[in-house]
Amino acid sequence: MSENPFFAPSALPYQLPPFAEIREEHYVPAFERGMAEQLAEVEAIAGSADPPTFDNTVAALERSGQILNRVSVVFFNQASSDTNPGFQEIQKAITPKLAQHGDAIFLNRRLFSRIQAISPGELxxxxxxxxxxxxxxxxRAGAELGPEEQERLKSLNEELSTLSTRFEQNLLADTNASAIVVEDVAELDGLSEDSIRAAAETAKSRGLEGKYVITLVLPSGQPVLTELTNRDLRERIHRASVSRGLATNSEVVVRIAKLRAERAALLGYGSHAEYVVADQTAPGTRAVTEMLGKLTPAAVANAHREADELRETAGFDIAAWDWSYYAEKVREARFAIDSRQMRPYFELNRVLRDGVFHAAQKLYGVGFTERTDLRGYHPEVxxxxxxxxxxxxLGLFLGDFYARxxxxxxxxxNSLVKQSALEGTRPVVVNNLNIVKPPPGEPxxxxxxxxxxxxxEFGHALHGLFSAVRFPRFSGTAVPRDFVEYxxxxxxxxAVWPEVLANYARHHETGEPMPQHLVDRxxxxxxxxxxFGTVEYLAATLLDWAWHTIDEEPGDPEEFERRALRNANVDLPLVPPRYRSTYFAHIWAGGYSAGYYSYIWSEVLDADTVEWFKENGGLTRENGDTFRRELLSKGGSVExxxxxRNFRGRDPRIEPLLERRGLL
Structure with missing residues (x-):
């Protein structure tokens, strides 16, 4: 394995991983060597006879684990973006070993003692x-626990890593298996012609020539429900969506929740939520609970009013699978707008170049050049x-836009290479979307x-690309979870700024701009x-919160979910949570456990910042430079x-969010 591409830094521009050279058999040896090498580096730091200093201890830790880092970022990006049975077997085997590896570092008493001995005074x-x-x-990793408690903690961490992988792989299999096969094109009435052709192409790729396949997206609400006139098909799609994972992930989520609660107690916290929030920007679980409590009544009242209007429009007592369809009818009637009218104006390449990139160029002065000579991890990247x-x-941006x-x-x-002055690296970041790919040759x-x-997602990419920090620990999006979405x-x-929208919202055939009356509507x-939008989000958030504040045996997960939603006053049958428990990947496999509240918490900062941009002239270089300098470039290098506050000049105000959400 002397030619293993992970054993040395990539020679490609910006150290882009050499995807053309990487093969499946390279991963396990790279993980094994990477872990062994880092443990040796850690042992050298912990066992040093020299007095501990920042450079020989903390900075040395920041430099450690180069091989492990290179293989990890590539492997886990691939495992999410383009997995296969071989990858899944490696993932099952390697994740518990990585948990053990992390514990071997963070539970090393000699290493922790050296860190504690460093005086911060002159730094x-x-x-x-x-x-x-x-x-x-x-x-927080348990360095101050006694030997017996640390042994139990190691066992918990190992099992949790295994369960998280199992959840993720079960969900992918269930989502693929739950795709809806349609025999008769007449059932697809209401879908646009390009959507029907895409469904036929998906069916063909699955060996179902002559049929049509509607794949499921991650949230409960499926986009096609807005357009399909066939109520029976809408019901099939909805039921398939909200049933994902019930057979495979029910026991998994209960076990994860119980183990997380046990680990939190072991570390001295009242719940997993308390453990998580202790290291976030929110001042505590009470503050999060109070904010959610303030938002819920008004949002629920709005949803009830909307439901009454939809029932009146439909002429019958609608079900959950009818909401999107009749909401679209009300939208069309009230605003004289049809979502299908807009799609021809949103062609992917134009949105990317003349919208996303154009806004970044105007704000920050950055330029983008496609490098067809550089290869991604999949032909579509x-x-x-x-x-x-x-x-x-500045760096590299990889775009992986299609579903598969x-x-x-x-x-x-994801970050494939983190910016770091210590290591002399520039950022390489990737955005993943899940847009259904059209037939060849079609827009x-x-x-x-x-x-x-x-x-x-490009906002996350800019956070990574503009990072200007010294240490990898602080690079890019390495900020508290309830700040990262901001x-x-x-x-x-x-996306809706007039100058930007006018630049990209052009008809894909004629190049004509979207008519102003359509823009206005x-x-x-x-x-x-x-x-609806606020309640489905809050329901998922409160469900996450309930799972991670448990103080008793949760029992059957479906019953636990019903009880949690009822107790939180968001049990609206017409508005299912954005994610139900068994396909809530954010909290069981995505790092958002007890942290899904962060989207609305971050939106307080976001809405206040949007107000600042509008007050100061909007899309200007001066504004962009200020936001980049004071916030985007800092990563996690400051609290x-x-x-x-350095950017805004004061604490955030919640009123702009309430106005945006119609909750005043």
Missing amino acids: EPEHRWLLERYVTDFV RVFEVSDEDGSP ASKRGGAWM TLMTFDQVNTMFH PSQVNEMW MLEAQKFNQG AMTAF
Whole structure:
């Protein structure tokens, strides 16, 4: 394995992983060597006879584990974006070993003692903050526990890592298996012609020539329900969506919740939620509970009003699978707008170049050049070089926009190479979306929700690309979970900024701009259906909160879920949670456990920041430079709310969010 591409830094630009050279058999040896090498490095640090200093202890830890880092970022990105049975077997085997590896570092008493012995007095601010974060990381990992407690903690961490992988793999299999096969094209009445052709192409790719396949996206609500006139088919799709994981993940989620509660108690916390929030920007679980409690009554009241209007429009007592369809009818009647009218104006390449990239160029002066000579991890991945206004290199952006059976649902950003002055590396980031791929030769026409998602994920990408920190621990999106969504949500504002929208919303055939009356109606309709949108989000958030504040045996997960939603006053049959427990990947396999509240918590900061941009002239270089300098470039190198206050000049106000959500 001397030619294993993970054993040395990549020679490609920006150390882009050499995907053309990487083979499946390279991963396990790289993981094994990477872990062994880092443990040897850690042992050398912990056993050093020299007095502990920042450089020989903390900075040395930051430099350790290079091989392990290289293989990990590539493997887990691939496991999410383009997995296969071989990858899944490696993932099952390697995740518990990685949990053991982490414990071997963070439960090393000699290492922790050296870190504790370093005086912060003479250190620079970023160095002092890193030292403080390391002490916190070790304590939260159990470094101060006794030997017996540490042994139990190791066992919990190992089992939790295994269960998380099982959940993720079960969900991918269930989502693929739950795709709806349609025999008769007449059942697809209401779908656009390009959507029908895409369903036929999906069926063909699955060996179902002559049929049509509707794949499921991650949330409960499926986009096609907005258009399909066939109520029976809508019901089939809805039931398939909300049933995912019931057979395979029910026991998994109960076990994870119980183990997390036990681990939190072992570490001295009243619940897993308390453990998580202790290291976030929220001042405590009570603050989160109070915020959710303030939002819920008004949102539920709005949803009830919306439901009454939909019933009147439908002429009968609607069910959950009818909501999107009749909401669209009300939207069309009230705003004279049809979502299908808009899709021809949202062609993927134009949205990306003339929308997402254009806004970034205007705000930050950055440029984008597609590098067809550089290869991604899948043939559909596109690679762009990003440069600053003066032409100096900034990093690489990879775009992976299409859905496939080997990709998990949802949309996300990953870092393949982190920016770090210590290591002399520039950022390489990737955005993943799940847009159904059209037949060959046809344009990819997007819904406005997909457009908004592309802007959102690119906000995460900018957070990674603009990172200007010294230490990898602070690079890019390495900020508290309830802060990480803030910059990405801010970037959504440019999707509807008049100058940006006019630049990308052009008909894919004629190039004509979207008619102003259609633009006006689309913007006017943005607050429509906010009761539904807020309640489905809050229901998922409160469900996450319930699972991670358990103080007794949860029992049957479906009954636990019903009870939790009822206790939180969000048990609306017409508005299912955005994610039900058994397919809630964010909290069981995605790092958002007891943290799904972070989207609405971050939206407080986001809405206040959007107000700042509007007050200061909007899409200007001066505004972009300020946001980049004070916030995006900082990563985790300063305390998160300090960065916000340095940017905004004060604490955040909640009123802009309430106005946006129609909750005043």
